[in-house]
Amino acid sequence: MTAYLLAAADSAPGDPARRIVVPLDAAGLPAGRGTEVTAAQLPALVAAFQDNDPACRWVWEDTRVSYPELLRGGAEAVRCHDLGLSAQILRGAVPQAPAPLIPPRPAWISEEAPSQQDSLFDAPKTKGSTPQQLAAEYQRQLAALPQGPDGAKLRLLMSLDSAGALLAAEMNHDGLPWDxxxxxxxxxxxxxxxxxxxxxxxxxxxxxxxxxxxxxxxxxxxxxxxxxxxxxxxxxxxxxxxxxxxxxxxxxxxxxxxxxxxxxxxxxxxxxxxxxxAWLRDGRFHPDYVVAGVVTGRWASHGGGALQIPHDVRSAVRADPGHVLVVADASQLEPRILAAISADRELAQAARGTDLYQAIADRAFEGDRDLAKVAMLGAMYGGTTGPSAAMAPRLAATFPRATAFLEEAARTGERGGIVRTWLGRHSPAPGQAGGAATGPGGALGAPGGGGDPGPDLSDDAGFSDAEALAARRSSEAQARSFGRFTRNFVVQGSAAEWAECWMASLRTRLRRVAPRSRQVFFLHDEIMVHAHQDEAAAVQEAMTASAEEAARLLFGDIPVDFPVSIGQAQDYASAK
DNA sequence: GCTCAACGCGCC
DNA sequence: AGGGCGCGTTGAGC
Known part of the structure; x- marks a missing residue:
């Protein structure tokens, strides 16, 4: 498989922006001088390269910058390596590796004002990375991957985020049909x-x-x-x-x-x-997706609250004439993921079949499905009160490996440690996490180890005993909060990997079996396809097959089912 | 006039 | 004393 580097070429001030395509060898080194073209010529050139070499991979700094231009020119990339997303993965996973040669990617890119961005293709006025720098960064990333299964998993994770970035740009380009x-x-x-x-x-x-x-x-x-x-x-x-x-x-x-x-x-x-x-253009809603925009690896979005469309409003999402919306979601994804990543045989048994919570109920809660669900969700979220806490011992007795796995993740967080998802995405260090998860200790210092009560602040000038006690309480509360965060991180993050794999597999499959149907929405564990009516059945089959492929790619041959429930209708509200 | 935190609620 | 987000409003502070 060949890789081609796509970058902005140096051009003299006043010249039209130019692009350069450089072939890379297996080690990621430039193999030749490359081909320089104008922006307008680029889509045709990319299509020609792919016709010649259908398995090729495009290497670029930021899919959000490079890819929309290709899509507008009618070209679609088959696969890519997003250097920014991959650097983000490596930054957490391989701390001993040398620093990246390209600047960190911005949180998001405004489509409205691209000229104000320090984007790759704003050359020559901005300090965009040169092809040489980008090739060196690609080589650095390949070299930084550890040997063995951990490295293979990280490589897969880079591929998944990169495929996600392609799809995110495509869905932004196509838009969600909205009436x-x-x-x-x-x-x-x-x-x-x-x-x-x-x-x-x-x-x-x-x-x-x-x-x-x-x-x-x-x-x-x-x-x-x-x-x-x-x-x-x-x-x-x-x-x-x-x-x-x-x-x-x-x-x-x-x-x-x-x-x-x-x-x-x-x-x-x-x-x-x-x-x-504000958000509707020509009957389409075009949200900006941010791949891995959530620390767990979930997607985020900017503009219009794309991932929070209320149920009542979903009736306005309507298929074009001659089309149908096919909506699939992964049933009870997170507990199934837990069964897989913790290798809990009993939970895996319960995860065979379509109603996981009923199966848990039959094993541990005398058939009470609601109780089983509350107990399971409480275990994954760190519930410490109410029925979920009361039922925790019974859950632990029935599924010891799964519960021990979650407890271990929680204790690591309480110590101020770092946990990782199945493919190796790392949780942020305490204090690095944005939002509510600020980590144990805070300004008062993280607890040194498990059970360490923390520094005795009463000796410090200006602290009364009461203040010291309050500070310690607050520090312990923060530690527990971070423990809940890491507990949930391992499940939510691994589920996000499965879902991205499902989505990427479907993207490839649809191009073969349903070329007139398009993925138009992705919501954590849910995929929507705007399907040509003649292809709707093929889309459904592809959704199921892709779910099986995702499970196999991530976990190999394990006895855990990942059923997807699929509906189709003219509008989103009716399809679910 | 602006920015920012708190609140509340939408989604998973 | 349940995890992750985005976003609109209000109201305080600069």
């Missing part, structure tokens, strides 16, 4: 006619007036959480917050209309007419 009329009819039915910016639609205005009356708070703004909370308290409602969850416990005439207000307000602000104006 504005259906969406607008839904908005009008729920909210009333569209109103000018700055005012509330009729239904929201009515409900707001009702809330003010019921709470006897004529000046209250229900969109202001502090004002709402004060008004609720004044009305004698004892609630910890204005959260839906807390309010459900309360008995008061205001609760029902308040819940309705919150739901409609959410629809209005997150997926209302403004959303349509």
């Amino acid at each position: 504005r009329a259906t969406h607008e009819a839904l908005l009008e039915r729920e909210l009333g006619p569209r109103v000018p910016p700055g005012s509330r639609p009729a239904r929201l205005a009515d409900l707001a007036e009702q809330l003010k009356l019921l709470l006897d708070a004529p000046r209250m703004n229900p969109d202001s959480q502090p004002e709402l909370l004060r008004a609720l308290r004044r009305a004698g409602i004892d609630t910890a917050s204005t959260r839906k969850w807390d309010l459900m416990e309360v008995k008061h005439p205001v609760i029902e209309p308040l819940m309705r207000y919150k739901k409609l307000q959410r629809l209005f602000t997150a997926n209302g007419w403004g959303w349509l104006d």
Whole structure:
């Protein structure tokens, strides 16, 4: 298999941007001078290379920069090696390796203002990497992979993220078919006619007036959480917050209309007419996907909340005439992944067949499926309270290897350690993780080892005993929080690898068996294909076959099933 | 005028 | 005292 490096060529100021394609040998070294062409000529050249060499791989710095230009020119890459994503994988996995020769990739790239980005193809004004630098980085990455199975897994992980990046660019290019009329009819039915910016639609205005009356708070703004909370308290409602969850416990005439207000307000602000104006182009929604944008390796997205489309709004996702939406999701993916990565034979047995939770229930919970589900989810998320905690011992007795695997991951995190997914993606070090998982210790210092109570701060000037105790409590709470993070990381991250493998396998398969059908959406454990009606059956078969291939590629021949449930319909809401 | 944190809720 | 996200609003602070 040949690899070709695709990079921006040096060009003199004022010259049109040029691209260069350099063949690489097996070691990743340039094998020749390469071919230099204009941007407009590039898609045809890429297609010609692939016709000659259908198994070739394109090596480039950032798929999000290089690939859209090819897609716009009508060319599709068969496979690629994304140097940025691969460097990101290596950075965590092979800390002793030399530093990358290219700068870290930006979190995301704005399509609206590409000229303001330091992107690869903005040459010559920006300091883009040279072909020589990129070839050297490719060589460095191949050399940094350890020998043996760990290296092979990391290599597979790089391939998967790279394939994901190709698909992400393709799905962004094609867009998700979206019917504005259906969406607008839904908005009008729920909210009333569209109103000018700055005012509330009729239904929201009515409900707001009702809330003010019921709470006897004529000046209250229900969109202001502090004002709402004060008004609720004044009305004698004892609630910890204005959260839906807390309010459900309360008995008061205001609760029902308040819940309705919150739901409609959410629809209005997150997926209302403004959303349509901002994100819909020519009947398609074009979200920016960020491959491995989540620390666990899951995809993230920017713009329009692509991964949080509410169920009610999904009816607006509609197939074109002559097409159908085929939607598949992996059933109970995470516990099945747990069975595979922990090699728990009993859990693997339970994972044969389509209803894993019932099988767990039959083994450990006298057939109580709900209890089994709560217990299993609690074990994977680190639940420490309620029924999930109460059922933990029974789960541990029945599935000792799986529970020990999770406990080990949690203890590693509590010590401030690092865990890895099945293919070797590493968790961030404590304090490196973005968001809530800030790691144990924090500014007060991580606990040194398991059981270490931490430094005695009471000797330090300015700390009272009470402050020292509070600091220690906070430090221990942070350690437990990081333990829950690493506990979940190993499962969520490995599941993301399986799903990306499933998705990449399907991408290859569809080009063979359903060339007029396109993958248009990917949501953690769910794939949507906009299928030509003549190909819908072939798409379904491909989805099942790809799931089997993903399991085999990741885990080999193990006795764990990964069933996918598939539905098809004209719209997304009906297809699930 | 801007940025940022907190809150709350949508998805898995 | 349950993991991971994105995003809209409000309100505080600069």
